[in-house]
Amino acid sequence: MEAGFPDYLCRCGRAHVVSADRWRCDCGGPLDLPVTAAVWPPRQELHSMWRHAGSIAGAAELPWPAISLGEGLTPLVEAGPRLRLKVEYASATGSFKDRGAVVLVALAKALGATRVVADSSGNAGTAVAAYAARAGLAAEIFVPGGTSEKKVRQIRGHGAEITLVDGSREDTAAAAAERVERAGLFYASHVHNPYFLEGTKTYALEVFEQLGGAAPDTVVVPAGNGTLVLGAYRGFAALLAAGLVERLPRIVAVQAERCAPVAAAFDAGQDQVPAAPPAATLPEIPAAPPAGTLAEGIAIAAPARGGQMLQAVRESGGTVMTVSEQDILEAHAGLATQGFWVEPTGAVAYAAVRRLEAMGSPLVERGIVVAPLCGSGLKAAPPER
Numbered sequence: 001m002e003a004g005f006p007d008y009l010c011r012c013g014r015a016h017v018v019s020a021d022r023w024r025c026d027c028g029g030p031l032d033l034p035v036t037a038a039v040w041p042p043r044q045e046l047h048s049m050w051r052h053a054g055s056i057a058g059a060a061e062l063p064w065p066a067i068s069l070g071e072g073l074t075p076l077v078e079a080g081p082r083l084r085l086k087v088e089y090a091s092a093t094g095s096f097k098d099r100g101a102v103v104l105v106a107l108a109k110a111l112g113a114t115r116v117v118a119d120s121s122g123n124a125g126t127a128v129a130a131y132a133a134r135a136g137l138a139a140e141i142f143v144p145g146g147t148s149e150k151k152v153r154q155i156r157g158h159g160a161e162i163t164l165v166d167g168s169r170e171d172t173a174a175a176a177a178e179r180v181e182r183a184g185l186f187y188a189s190h191v192h193n194p195y196f197l198e199g200t201k202t203y204a205l206e207v208f209e210q211l212g213g214a215a216p217d218t219v220v221v222p223a224g225n226g227t228l229v230l231g232a233y234r235g236f237a238a239l240l241a242a243g244l245v246e247r248l249p250r251i252v253a254v255q256a257e258r259c260a261p262v263a264a265a266f267d268a269g270q271d272q273v274p275a276a277p278p279a280a281t282l283p284e285i286p287a288a289p290p291a292g293t294l295a296e297g298i299a300i301a302a303p304a305r306g307g308q309m310l311q312a313v314r315e316s317g318g319t320v321m322t323v324s325e326q327d328i329l330e331a332h333a334g335l336a337t338q339g340f341w342v343e344p345t346g347a348v349a350y351a352a353v354r355r356l357e358a359m360g361s362p363l364v365e366r367g368i369v370v371a372p373l374c375g376s377g378l379k380a381a382p383p384e385r
Helices: 049-055 097-110 123-135 149-157 169-183 195-200 202-210 227-241 261-267 306-316 325-336 344-359
Strands: 076-078 083-086 115-119 138-144 161-165 218-222 250-256 319-323 369-372
Touching: 049 202, 076 202, 083 202, 097 115, 097 123, 097 195, 097 227, 115 123, 115 169, 123 138, 123 149, 138 149, 138 169, 149 161, 161 169, 195 202, 195 227, 202 227, 218 227, 218 344, 227 250, 227 306, 250 261, 250 306, 250 344, 261 306, 261 319, 306 319, 319 325, 319 344, 325 344, 344 369
Parallel strands: 083 369, 115 138, 138 161, 218 250, 218 369, 250 319
Antiparallel strands: 076 083
């Protein structure tokens, strides 16, 4: 280990010392960190996700006190007899991605990096740009050409260099990776670097704390690259390892019908998500961005951690489901009438809850159900109805 950080692990069996230029295994696979028991109780004097610093790998070595913007510890709001909505867009840059971005940027700073590179559909890029500015690091952010103009302006406003990629989300990731490899830069990848998941797992730790030391029966989470699905899984698994809960909550991972590779693999009983998107594609609808769905934040055709998402969902006894564009529109409108203003992607989990309720599904008919409102509606143009 270097600087007290746990080694990166790969499912091929290799271990790698944490360093500024390491972002994937030599076999090409994504890197992981072991699940460890949660440290409890949290530090009550800290009013951010860092009250759970004892449960974050390597936190003692990270310069997070100088970088934090007060991210996390977002409200958990009652929205029905069983439903609780966690208002993740209350974080500093307007999305849950702050949780992982602050850990990644703090790691880059601790490892001596002076410049970071990230690729994103918008929210992760804005978060990395903001925390890099806070840490005094230069940042280069790659986003698809059809990204919301408001997100593009936010990234530029934080002083980052932005590259608009003419192509898919996968093309954008490839362009960023090529830049990283060519220049030997720190890849602040929310997909590949497992320290991002060390940040997003605080979502689960906060839910447990806010429910009075109890886990919900079901957590409904949007699924694109899987950073919140896997973060929630790791957080509840850490609570399980500490003996604080008796079982994992059922994880319901939600995708948009128009881009649902994880749902397709789950329904087919597969253990992995194909590395390449299927040849057949659905036509775009007028209200949809180039990604083909209103939920641009989860329009990921070939998620690198797809297999891990499938494993997490199955281990929890949950499922993977899809919602339609109409479901997303109606959920967005329904949230707005309750005072919540989210971007379209932020309505996906609520759309799934509504559909499950209409079906009379046992996933939402007993116990407590928690769903996130992931991104602020101020970051994107409202959908046309």
